[in-house]
Every structure is written in C-alpha cells, then in structure tokens.
Amino acid sequence: MKKVISFTDYYWPGYKAGGTIRAFMNQVDYLTNDFEFFIVTSDTDYTDTTPYTGIIANQWNTISPNVHVYYVSAANQKVSLFRRLLAERDYDVVYIHLLFGFWYSFLPLLLTKFQRRKLVIVASHGVLGEGALGVKPGRKKVFLRLMKIIRFYKGVVFHSVIAHETIDIKKHIGEKTRIAEARELPRRVTNPPERKPKVAGSLTLVTVARISPEKNQLYALEILTRCKSHAIRYDLIGPVNSEAYWEKCKTLIDSMPPNVTVNYRGSISSEKILSELQGYDMMLLPTTGENFGHTILESFMAGCPVIISDRTPWRGLETLGIGRDISLDSPELFQETIDFFAKMGTDEFIVHSNRAFSFAQSYIANPEMLAENINLFDQTL
Numbered sequence: 001m002k003k004v005i006s007f008t009d010y011y012w013p014g015y016k017a018g019g020t021i022r023a024f025m026n027q028v029d030y031l032t033n034d035f036e037f038f039i040v041t042s043d044t045d046y047t048d049t050t051p052y053t054g055i056i057a058n059q060w061n062t063i064s065p066n067v068h069v070y071y072v073s074a075a076n077q078k079v080s081l082f083r084r085l086l087a088e089r090d091y092d093v094v095y096i097h098l099l100f101g102f103w104y105s106f107l108p109l110l111l112t113k114f115q116r117r118k119l120v121i122v123a124s125h126g127v128l129g130e131g132a133l134g135v136k137p138g139r140k141k142v143f144l145r146l147m148k149i150i151r152f153y154k155g156v157v158f159h160s161v162i163a164h165e166t167i168d169i170k171k172h173i174g175e176k177t178r179i180a181e182a183r184e185l186p187r188r189v190t191n192p193p194e195r196k197p198k199v200a201g202s203l204t205l206v207t208v209a210r211i212s213p214e215k216n217q218l219y220a221l222e223i224l225t226r227c228k229s230h231a232i233r234y235d236l237i238g239p240v241n242s243e244a245y246w247e248k249c250k251t252l253i254d255s256m257p258p259n260v261t262v263n264y265r266g267s268i269s270s271e272k273i274l275s276e277l278q279g280y281d282m283m284l285l286p287t288t289g290e291n292f293g294h295t296i297l298e299s300f301m302a303g304c305p306v307i308i309s310d311r312t313p314w315r316g317l318e319t320l321g322i323g324r325d326i327s328l329d330s331p332e333l334f335q336e337t338i339d340f341f342a343k344m345g346t347d348e349f350i351v352h353s354n355r356a357f358s359f360a361q362s363y364i365a366n367p368e369m370l371a372e373n374i375n376l377f378d379q380t381l
Contacts (some may be wrong), residue, residue, distance in 0.1 A: 001066070004377055005038045005086065006095040007104040011069060013052055014045035015270040016239045018210055019294040020097060020125050022270055026185045026294075027373055032066040034374055035093075040085055041104065043071035046210075047239045047267075077103050079111075086111055093377050094120045099127055100140060109156070119381055121180070123159040124291075128168040131214045131289030131311065144172050153177065159376060162313050165291045180379060182372035184292045186301075186364050193278045193303040195353055200345035202231040203338060205284040205307075208273060208295040211249065212241035216286045216309070216328075221252040223286070223334045224260050230342035232260045234284065237276070239267045277302035281349065282341060286328060287311060300360035303353040307337050322356040 010017040012025055028037050038060070043051040055061055057073045070085060086094070086108065094112050098105045099122065112120050126132055133140055147153060158179045160166040166179050209215040217236060224234055240246045253262045268276055273295070277283070283299040283306040290296070290312040297314075299306050305323035308314065317323040324337045341349070 001034070001036050002092040002377060003036050003038065003089060004093040004095050005040065005089070005091040006097070007040050007082075007108040008097040009042055009101055009104045010046050011039055011041040012063065013054070014041075016048070016210070016267045017046040018238065019290075019292065022187070022294045023125065023184045023292065024097065024123075025270075026187055028067055029188070030185050030370055031373060031377070032064065035377055036066040037068065038089070038091070039067070039069045040082070040108075041069060041071060042077075043073050047241075072103075079107065082107055083111055086115060091118065094118050095377075096120070096122045098123070098125055100143065109152075117155075117381055119157065119377075119379055120155065121157045121159050121376065122153070124165070124169060126161075126165060126289065126291030128172045129165070129289040129291060130168075131287065133172075134288065135213055148172075148174060157379060161292050164313075180376050182376040183369045184294070185369055185373060186294075186297050186360075187274075189274065189301045189360070189364070193274075193301070193353075193357060195278060195303050195350070197346040198281055198344060198349035198353075200343065203233075203282065203342035204280045205232065205234045205282055205338070206237060206277065206280040207235075207283065207285055208237045208268075208277070208298075209285065209287070210238045210241040211236065211246050213245055214288045216288050218245065218249050218252065219286045219328065219331075220284050221249055221256075221262065223331055223338070224262070225252065225256060226331070226335045227338050227342075228257045228259060229339055230259065232338070232342065233263070234260065235263045235265050235280070237265045237268050273298055274302050277304045280304055282307055282323065284338075285309070286326075286334065288328070297360060297363065300356040300363075303357040305341075305352045305356045307334065307341075320355065320359060321352055322359050323352070 008024060010021050014021055043057040055071050057071045058076050060068045060070050062068050096105055096109055153173050158169045158177055160169055160179050160181045161184045169177055169179055207217055211217055256262055277299055283304055286309045288311060293312045296306055307324050310325045310327050315325050317325045326333050
C-alpha cells in the first residue's frame with residue numbers, strides 16, 4: 001500500500017477553514033483502502049487560539065484505519081521537525097495543500113527538493129482563480145512571479161479539480177506545468193433530507209462560508225436591501241476572515257428594510273452543516289469564484305436549491321430546476337430571483353427541493369471521480 005504524507009494548515013477536527021478541509025477529508029475517506037495517509041497539520045483550528053481537545057499534539061495520532069495525523073503545536077513549528085517528519089518513512093507521495101502559506105506549503109515543498117526524487121503533488125484549491133488572487137493581490141503576484149523565475153515548481157504535479165482551474169495553473173505557474181485533473185469527492189450521504197414546509201410570501205436564505213471579500217457576502221446584503229416585497233430571513237454561517245470587511249457588512253445589516261432579517265450565527269461544525277441546511281429554503285452565495293464549492297453541493301444534498309454567481313462549476317441550474325447561477329453584473333436578476341422563489345408555496349417549491357437532492361445523489365454516484373483520485377496518487381514520476 002502506498003504511503004502519502006500530506007501537509008495542510010487545518011484538518012479534522014477542524015472545520016472553520018471551510019471547503020479546503022472538507023475536500024481533503026472526503027478524499028481521505030474514500031481512498032483509505034488504497035493508500036495510507038500521514039497528515040501533518042496544526043493543532044488549532046482556523047481563527048482559534050485554543051488547541052483542539054481530544055488529540056495529542058506533537059506525535060502521530062491514528063484517527064482511523066490507515067489515517068495518521070501529526071498535530072503540530074505553535075511552539076513546535078520548526079524546520080527541523082518538518083525535515084524529520086519527511087525523512088522518517090519512505091513515503092511514495094508528498095501531497096501539499098495551497099501555495100501561499102509557509103509551514104504547510106512552501107517549507108515542505110522546499111524540503112522535498114533535498115530528498116530523493118518523489119512524486120510531489122500540490123493542490124491549489126482554487127487560490128489561483130481571479131477572485132482569490134484579488135484578495136491581497138500584491139504579495140501573491142510577487143510570490144508567484146518569483147517562484148516562476150526560480151522554477152520552484154519544476155517537477156511538481158498540480159492537482160486541478162476542473163478545466164478552468166487547469167487554465168489558471170498554466171497561467172500563473174507555467175504552460176508546461178504537469179497537471180492532473182481529479183474532481184473533488186463529495187461527502188457520503190444516502191438518506192433523503194427532512195424538509196420543512198415552504199411558506200408562500202417568505203424565503204429563508206443562508207450562506208455557509210467564511211466572511212471574506214471573495215465569498216461576497218457584502219454583495220448579497222446589497223441585493224437584500226432591494227428586496228422589499230416579501231419576508232426574507234438571511235443567516236450567515238462561518239468565521240470572520242476579515243474584520244474590516246465584516247464591519248462593512250454590519251453597516252449594511254443595520255440598514256435593511258423592515259421585511260428583511262439578517263442573523264450572524266458564527267461557525268458550525270461541518271458534521272452539522274447538512275442538518276442545518278435542511279432548515280432553510282435556499283442557499284445564497286454570490287461568490288467571486290470557486291474551483292468546486294462544497295457547500296453548494298451539500299446544499300443540494302440537503303434538498304436546498306441555490307442562488308449563486310456564475311463563477312463556479314455549478315452551471316445551468318435553472319434548466320435543471322435546482323436554482324439559478326447569475327452574473328455578478330446583474331444584481332437586479334438576483335433580486336428578481338429571490339422574489340420569484342419567495343412567492344412560491346410548499347407544493348411548487350418541493351419540486352425544486354426534490355430535484356436538488358436527486359441531482360446530488362446522481363453526482364455522488366459517479367464512479368469516475370473515485371478513479372480520478374486513485375490515479376492522482378498512482379502516477380509515475
């Protein structure tokens with residue numbers, strides 16, 4: 001059985017970093033019959049200052065068959081430790097998540113250059129997309145330009161989950177970059193959702209994402225200030241990534257029309273997300289860009305149609321009868337769509353809900369995605 005050592009800023013029991021954690025956890029869940037994973041990560045969740053409970057820091061924790069996690073404390077983040085962890089076993093694959101961090105991306109990749117040749121894979125998780133690069137773009141562009149000049153990623157395989165991410169990788173890393181496409185694996189779900197009745201003349205909306213410019217909650221709030229015909233409740237779930245951005249959001253929340261109620265619910269464990277989504281009519285996510293969008297798929301799994309931007313892989317939703325994907329240049333269409341669904345009663349809306357769940361089940365059942373992920377780690381040098 002091949003051994004994979006992986007470096008990621010956050011892993012189970014963390015959940016606040018969102019889709020990156022969820023994507024990797026799902027992947028490991030599906031692949032443990034084929035590969036043994038050794039995961040190196042921090043001992044503290046995103047935005048938290050208190051370490052996880054129930055784990056032992058600075059040693060290997062076997063959390064399930066063929067899955068071992070080394071939780072590094074802040075005090076123990078040292079180059080010597082990462083060098084030792086890479087050298088203590090004869091790993092077949094080094095799998096690195098993201099590009100712009102030091103300890104769990106740049107450093108392990110740098111250290112592999114001083115070891116014998118291994119298969120090294122970098123999962124960029126959409127950080128090379130236009131929306132993601134638009135946040136603190138100066139430092140990112142300088143970093144990418146420098147890495148390109150010194151050919152830092154020579155010999156590295158980049159994991160892309162969709163065609164447009166492949167284009168982004170070639171644009172910012174290099175046209176000759178070796179890229180393996182493997183779609184992200186979804187959470188395992190089999191039971192139909194328990195849906196509450198939809199009330200005509202009202203709509204409950206939710207966004208599950210960190211509060212940050214690329215997730216575009218401010219845009220969503222601006223849309224809701226235009227919605228004055230129906231009773232709207234909009235809940236925000238996720239950690240605050242940018243306090244300055246959140247302050248702008250709160251200013252808009254204070255100016256909502258009387259028919260619109262907005263609540264910030266903080267972060268919720270990923271294990272609870274599906275049950276939480278079942279309590280809403282729709283997800284609202286006008287994101288500036290997603291290479292996958294796990295919460296969108298999980299919304300479908302919960303029988304919850306979505307109103308999203310057209311900057312995700314989930315397109316043609318109106319034709320499928322499971323929501324809308326709308327250009328960010330058309331705020332009036334977002335408003336009209338919200339009003340359209342708000343008018344619906346239970347009988348009409350349940351058709352959309354059932355279609356969303358059926359779509360998710362069909363997507364999950366695709367065996368090609370599993371084969372793509374197995375092939376990702378089975379590549380030859």
